[in-house]
Amino acid sequence: MSPKSKTDIPGAEHSATQTLTEKEAFFEYLIRLADDRLILGHRLSEWCGHGPILEEDIALANVALDDIGHSAALYEYAAEVEGEGRHRDDIVYFRDDVDYRNVKMVELPKGDFGFTIARQLLFSAFSYFLYERLKDAEDEQFSGMIDKHLKEIKYHLRHSREWTLRLGDGTEESHDRIQAAFNELWTYTDALFYMDEVDELLIEKGIAVDLNDFKDEWKQLVTDVLEEATLEVPDFDQFMQSGGRKGLHTEHLGHLLAEMQHLRRSYPDATWE
Amino acid sequence: MSNNEDSNDTQWPLWEVFTQPRDGKPHEHAGSLHAPDAEMALQNARDVYARRNEGVSIWVVPSNQITASTPEDMGPFFDPANDKPYRHPKFYSVPRAVKKRS
Numbered sequence: 508m509s510p511k512s513k514t515d516i517p518g519a520e521h522s523a524t525q526t527l528t529e530k531e532a533f534f535e536y537l538i539r540l541a542d543d544r545l546i547l548g549h550r551l552s553e554w555c556g557h558g559p560i561l562e563e564d565i566a567l568a569n570v571a572l573d574d575i576g577h578s579a580a581l582y583e584y585a586a587e588v589e590g591e592g593r594h595r596d597d598i599v600y601f602r603d604d605v606d607y608r609n610v611k612m613v614e615l616p617k618g619d620f621g622f623t624i625a626r627q628l629l630f631s632a633f634s635y636f637l638y639e640r641l642k643d644a645e646d647e648q649f650s651g652m653i654d655k656h657l658k659e660i661k662y663h664l665r666h667s668r669e670w671t672l673r674l675g676d677g678t679e680e681s682h683d684r685i686q687a688a689f690n691e692l693w694t695y696t697d698a699l700f701y702m703d704e705v706d707e708l709l710i711e712k713g714i715a716v717d718l719n720d721f722k723d724e725w726k727q728l729v730t731d732v733l734e735e736a737t738l739e740v741p742d743f744d745q746f747m748q749s750g751g752r753k754g755l756h757t758e759h760l761g762h763l764l765a766e767m768q769h770l771r772r773s774y775p776d777a778t779w780e
Numbered sequence: 781m782s783n784n785e786d787s788n789d790t791q792w793p794l795w796e797v798f799t800q801p802r803d804g805k806p807h808e809h810a811g812s813l814h815a816p817d818a819e820m821a822l823q824n825a826r827d828v829y830a831r832r833n834e835g836v837s838i839w840v841v842p843s844n845q846i847t848a849s850t851p852e853d854m855g856p857f858f859d860p861a862n863d864k865p866y867r868h869p870k871f872y873s874v875p876r877a878v879k880k881r882s
Contacts, residue, residue, distance in 0.1 A: 521829055560792070562824035569827050627813050662826075 532708045534589045535608070536715060537649075538750060539597070541581035542609035545599065548574030549763060550617050558624075559620050566666060567717060570627070573659040580652050600771035603611035605762045610751040612695035614760040621674050625692055627667035631697045632728050634660045636721040645713035668732050674737025686738050697747035794843040795821040797828075799835035806837050815840075 514545075527682035551571035558564025582595035612630065617623050634658075642654040674681040700718045726743060733740045750756070771777070792814040798807035810829040815821035821840040830838060849857055 560814065562815065562828060565828040566824065569831060666823055669823065673816065673820070 527704055529708060530588060530590075531713060532705045533587050533646075533714065535705045536709055537581050537585035537588060537606040541578040541598075542573045542607050543578075543613050543630075544581070545578035545606070546609045546763065547579060547613040547626075548572070549683045549767060550613065550615075551623070552628075553617050554623065562619075567623070570663050570666065573656075573663065577656045577659070579609055579757070580656070584648060584652065593685060596771070604756050604764055605754040607629040607754065607756065607760060607764070608752055609756075610695065610698045610701075610759075611748055612698065612751075613755050614691060614751075614757060614763060615695070616693075616759055618688065619684055621681065622688040622691070624667050624674060625672045625685055625688035627663060628671050628732060629689075629692060629696055629729065630699075631660060631664040631667050632725055632732075635664050636725050636728075637716070637718070640716040640721065644715070649714065653728075671732055671738075672736045675733070682737065685736075689733065689738060690741050693741040693743075694746060695748050698749050700750055701749065701752050703752070784789055792816045795825075795840045795847060796843050797821075797825040798839040798841070799825075799829055800837040807837065810835075812843060 511613050513646040546621040547570045551567050551574065553565065555571070556564065558567055579595060582598050586593045586595050586598060612626060615622075615626070638653050638660055642650050642657055644650040644653065671685065674685040676682070700722055702718055706718070710717055730740050786868055791849050793816070795815055795818075796812050797810045799810045800807045811827070813821065813828055815824050817841060822838060825838050825840050829835075
């Protein structure tokens, strides 16, 4: 169990009683980035052996490995920043769903190929704009890591964009399926732009960036791709889900973690021979 | 684009992949794959054949656009050179600096 389980009021963007130190804020920030990528990578890995065609099976597995690799580097740095001697595996395998900080979007079941591609487009476009800015963060180790991962994120964006165009402007069935996927995912998009005192403190320190700085660019990119794919762009001003960053999740995350953590928790001292 | 003469074939078209190991080297045949169009073929080639720094450039070519010699061509195409030594540039020495570069 993480010693940092918070019992904040769900959805409260400011916990008035608490003042964060920079170290705590940075740890939290790294965990949020890492959790998004680990959980999304895990969902993508579920396609392994089930892709629609061999080449796409390999492509999705590659993206999954990239995401999990990005998360591993972030967890490792988070453990270092925390300075309590935890290993990155401790952070991954010994936290419960209430301690996970990922957005709900990434934990939703993989759905069909169209759903996976739609989610990948929304998330990769967000990651692309975020990393483009984070790579200038005033923390050498952090910015170096981000810069390295950005190259792969650009490819994820390209891959999901090309597939969105082909599925949207493909057959009637592929069009309808990916349209339904975007409609369903839309309510989870606003949570990507969630910010609180963690971000505020780190923006001041020159480490984090204001997500509002690129919200319009993100909307524009997504709108352009959907329109080119002959898809309806859902309404940006509809009811939006929230909660992931505060440890409030859908029912799906618990099941995912149960599967992911089971072995490690059953044999906590097991090592690779 | 489609190269399916057989309408029962539900596979995407086949593409041949050529990767360039590094600048200045010729592209070499890496293998083949299926893809619906050129851009996807390029992306698939990157995922299948260039994931581990195997190259700096990729070409994809629809397999049905390649005209290849056949086994029957063995004689007329490749044999005549072997018994005409004057066709082979073997009768002068190559400067060492040039040799090194190749």
